[in-house]
Amino acid sequence: MSDTAVFDEMGWPGETRAPYALVDAWLKSVPHEQLALKRREAEGLFRRIGITFAVYSEGGDPERLIPFDLIPRVLAQAEWQRLKLGLEQRVKALNAFIHDVYHDREILRAGRVPEQLVINNSQFRPEMAGFDLPGHIYSHIAGIDMVRTGPDQYYVLEDNCRTPSGVSYMVENREVMLRLFPDLFRRASVAPVAHYPDELLETLRSVPPPNCRGEPTVVLLTPGIHNSAYYEHAFLADEMGIELVEGEDLLVQGDVCYMRTTRGLARVDVIYRRIDDDYIDPLVFNPNSMLGVPGLYFAYRAGNVNLTNAIGAGIADDKAVYIHVPEMVRFYLGEEPLLSNVPTWDCRLPEDLKYVLAHLDELVVKAVHGSGGYGMLVGPHATQAQLAEFAALLRARPHDYIAQPTLALSTVPTFVENGIAPRHVDLRPFVLSGGDRIRIVPGGLTRVALREGSLVVNSSQGGGTKDTWVLEG
Amino acid sequence: MHLTIHHGTLYRYGEAANRVFQALRLWPIPGGGQVIRDWRVEIDGRKLRPTCRDGFGNPAATHVIDGPVASLSIVVHAEVDTQDRHGVLGDAVESLPPLFYLNSTELTAIDPALQALADAQRDTSGGEIAQLHRLCDSVRERVEYRSDSTHVTTSAAEALAHGAGVCQDHAHVLIATARALGFPARYVSGYLCASADGAAASHAWAEIHVSKLGWVGFDATNRICPDERYVRVAVGRDYRDAAPVRGVRHGGLAETLEVRVRIGEGQ
Numbered sequence: 001m002s003d004t005a006v007f008d009e010m011g012w013p014g015e016t017r018a019p020y021a022l023v024d025a026w027l028k029s030v031p032h033e034q035l036a037l038k039r040r041e042a043e044g045l046f047r048r049i050g051i052t053f054a055v056y057s058e059g060g061d062p063e064r065l066i067p068f069d070l071i072p073r074v075l076a077q078a079e080w081q082r083l084k085l086g087l088e089q090r091v092k093a094l095n096a097f098i099h100d101v102y103h104d105r106e107i108l109r110a111g112r113v114p115e116q117l118v119i120n121n122s123q124f125r126p127e128m129a130g131f132d133l134p135g136h137i138y139s140h141i142a143g144i145d146m147v148r149t150g151p152d153q154y155y156v157l158e159d160n161c162r163t164p165s166g167v168s169y170m171v172e173n174r175e176v177m178l179r180l181f182p183d184l185f186r187r188a189s190v191a192p193v194a195h196y197p198d199e200l201l202e203t204l205r206s207v208p209p210p211n212c213r214g215e216p217t218v219v220l221l222t223p224g225i226h227n228s229a230y231y232e233h234a235f236l237a238d239e240m241g242i243e244l245v246e247g248e249d250l251l252v253q254g255d256v257c258y259m260r261t262t263r264g265l266a267r268v269d270v271i272y273r274r275i276d277d278d279y280i281d282p283l284v285f286n287p288n289s290m291l292g293v294p295g296l297y298f299a300y301r302a303g304n305v306n307l308t309n310a311i312g313a314g315i316a317d318d319k320a321v322y323i324h325v326p327e328m329v330r331f332y333l334g335e336e337p338l339l340s341n342v343p344t345w346d347c348r349l350p351e352d353l354k355y356v357l358a359h360l361d362e363l364v365v366k367a368v369h370g371s372g373g374y375g376m377l378v379g380p381h382a383t384q385a386q387l388a389e390f391a392a393l394l395r396a397r398p399h400d401y402i403a404q405p406t407l408a409l410s411t412v413p414t415f416v417e418n419g420i421a422p423r424h425v426d427l428r429p430f431v432l433s434g435g436d437r438i439r440i441v442p443g444g445l446t447r448v449a450l451r452e453g454s455l456v457v458n459s460s461q462g463g464g465t466k467d468t469w470v471l472e473g
Numbered sequence: 474m475h476l477t478i479h480h481g482t483l484y485r486y487g488e489a490a491n492r493v494f495q496a497l498r499l500w501p502i503p504g505g506g507q508v509i510r511d512w513r514v515e516i517d518g519r520k521l522r523p524t525c526r527d528g529f530g531n532p533a534a535t536h537v538i539d540g541p542v543a544s545l546s547i548v549v550h551a552e553v554d555t556q557d558r559h560g561v562l563g564d565a566v567e568s569l570p571p572l573f574y575l576n577s578t579e580l581t582a583i584d585p586a587l588q589a590l591a592d593a594q595r596d597t598s599g600g601e602i603a604q605l606h607r608l609c610d611s612v613r614e615r616v617e618y619r620s621d622s623t624h625v626t627t628s629a630a631e632a633l634a635h636g637a638g639v640c641q642d643h644a645h646v647l648i649a650t651a652r653a654l655g656f657p658a659r660y661v662s663g664y665l666c667a668s669a670d671g672a673a674a675s676h677a678w679a680e681i682h683v684s685k686l687g688w689v690g691f692d693a694t695n696r697i698c699p700d701e702r703y704v705r706v707a708v709g710r711d712y713r714d715a716a717p718v719r720g721v722r723h724g725g726l727a728e729t730l731e732v733r734v735r736i737g738e739g740q
Contacts, residue, residue: 105570115570115572116572119570119572119573119576120572120573120575120576124573125528126528126529126569126573126710126714127527127528128528129528129529129530129568129569130526130528130530130568131528251537252494252535252537253537254524254536255524255525255534255535282721283494283495283496283535283719283720283721284496284527284719287713287719287721294494294496294535294537294721295494295496295535295537297527298496298524298525298533298534298535299535301525301526301527301533302524302525303525
């Protein structure tokens with residue numbers, strides 16, 4: 001796959017593809033000096049909003065802005081509809097899988113997914129066994145990372161079923177674009193994204209715990225201001241009009257969860273938690289956690305509070321479990337998967353490991369439990385020293401790695417130092433699964449690798465973002 | 474056998490605690506042929522019922538006491554009819570597959586000494602049960618029973634290196650070595666009516682999954698499979714999962730414990 005031509009979504013250098021007609025005309029008419037000016041204006045707006053991102057294990061400005069590119073990424077309505085159906089199908093199957101592995105484990109008994117891969121996985125939480133959740137939903141908010149290699153070729157790169165972040169950029173990028181280029185939006189009919197927080201709140205309200213009476217009270221639980229995504233937590237709580245709380249603001253009494261307010265204790269029904277499983281309750285998980293709430297797990301199991309996403313949802317986004325998602329779609333839904341997986345070598349299998357070691361310079365190698373682009377090797381761009389280092393890692397701990405072909409990720413025109421040039425992108429749509437239905441705001445977060453030729457779009461690795469347009473009608 | 478359990482625990486705080494929060498696993502998990510005639514748990518004289526089951530199937534509840542708290546009493550009073558099944562569990566409904574109990578934990582992590590102890594019992598002559606009895610004996614020989622020689626966070630590796638411990642440590646060492654031999658193994662907390670004079674205690678032992686019989690109890694401390702003098706309460710991968718009481722508190726220095734357990738036969 002690495003030797004196929006790169007698909008440019010605008011059609012560059014050939015004929016402009018239809019969805020990009022307006023963007024192309026705009027880029028031809030607007031002087032680059034004006035774009036540079038607008039870019040500085042955009043940066044000012046982001047600074048004022050306070051949207052920053054703390055990057056781990058890197059020096060420099062801890063409150064660094066993620067670079068924003070002014071040129072939107074555009075999808076036609078028909079393209080989006082196809083993606084949307086595939087996303088709904090995939091997330092349904094993922095939720096069915098998580099429910100199954102914590103109940104009857106039918107897919108394991110049927111031998112369709114290896115039992116050991118699930119049961120002896122560190123993401124499998126025994127604390128969830130035999131526990132029925134409202135609507136049987138575990139990953140209420142899922143971020144599905146997609147890449148495109150051709151007009152009709154999309155691949156799912158990974159599923160983020162725990163606490164996917166980045167949706168605040170999706171909303172803010174649009175907000176900034178609307179302010180900078182109101183004319184553009186008068187000429188194009190772009191599906192809105194500003195209502196994402198409303199859709200999220202409706203989703204959270206649709207999964208009250210069994211013992212909830214009346215309209216559920218929803219709060220957002222954050223680890224606090226030192227978390228890299230704290231801005232997003234504050235933003236979403238504010239937009240939804242719900243309380244942003246930390247562990248010490250909550251109290252469990254008689255296996256019921258309350259929040260401390262100026263008027264006393266108020267019962268809490270649904271918690272959109274942005275803290276990891278290990279920190280939720282020191283009485284069950286990490287005993288040294290200061291972030292969680294003692295007893296919260298028991299209130300959860302007693303049916304007095306619901307947590308989104310559920311504890312243990314991570315079993316579905318393990319990079320080795322990922323390999324089996326198409327099989328989940330067939331097993332639970334009896335349908336053929338609409339979205340493809342990237343072909344993946346599972347390094348725990350001797351045959352696969354052998355292939356990977358022999359073709360290391362062509363492949364992308366990822367740590368099974370890694371995220372954010374850490375612990376990753378892009379073979380074609382790696383030095384001899386990096387290749388040797390990964391070969392040693394693979395031989396020592398094959399269970400911790402998977403490998404995939406280096407995909408020719410699609411490109412989108414991007415405003416860089418020396419003008420406008422194609423840069424590789426991915427897409428993270430956010431899929432909301434409620435007790436009533438699935439909601440997806442059109443588009444998602446487009447991440448762009450700003451360095452020429454780079455395929456790594458993670459913001460921690462020098463990636464930026466773009467506004468994502470889904471054209472209406 | 475009809476057993477009467479009276480288990481009282483008194484927590485005293487050197488300096489009053491502002492808040493004490495506890496999760497209790499003090500109610501018996503179903504299975505093992507025990508018939509519960511009566512089972513009451515009281516916190517400072519107030520009755521507490523289990524409100525949920527955890528993932529291992531253990532009934533559980535939490536309680537919080539807002540301070541100042543100088544002391545706190547937990548009393549379990551129970552009447553149970555038991556039978557001798559030679560440790561074979563048989564009838565329990567399991568929420569997790571046996572394979573799960575091959576996973577090790579911090580308290581049961583393998584080290585070279587534990588591995589060597591396990592490797593010395595690879596001889597399968599006489600069948601799995603005979604092999605496990607030999608393992609059980611070797612664990613007991615290497616870890617002397619000595620009260621107060623370890624604490625609740627002592628790992629299997631530490632207990633073996635120390636050469637002494639209590640029933641919790643015997644169970645952890647047996648679990649770690651059984652897993653190293655490929656047997657799913659788990660921790661059981663409960664009660665044991667140990668002698669004719671009624672002297673008894675909270676106790677802990679292991680359950681090991683064997684191919685023909687399913688889960689079978691092994692008490693390394695006493696080198697036997699549990700009989701009618703044993704009452705199962707909670708199970709898990711290790712002590713942390715099955716602990717009768719796990720707590721956090723704000724303030725309150727130097728927690729001390731007084732435990733009184735009486736288990737009598739008949740009434």
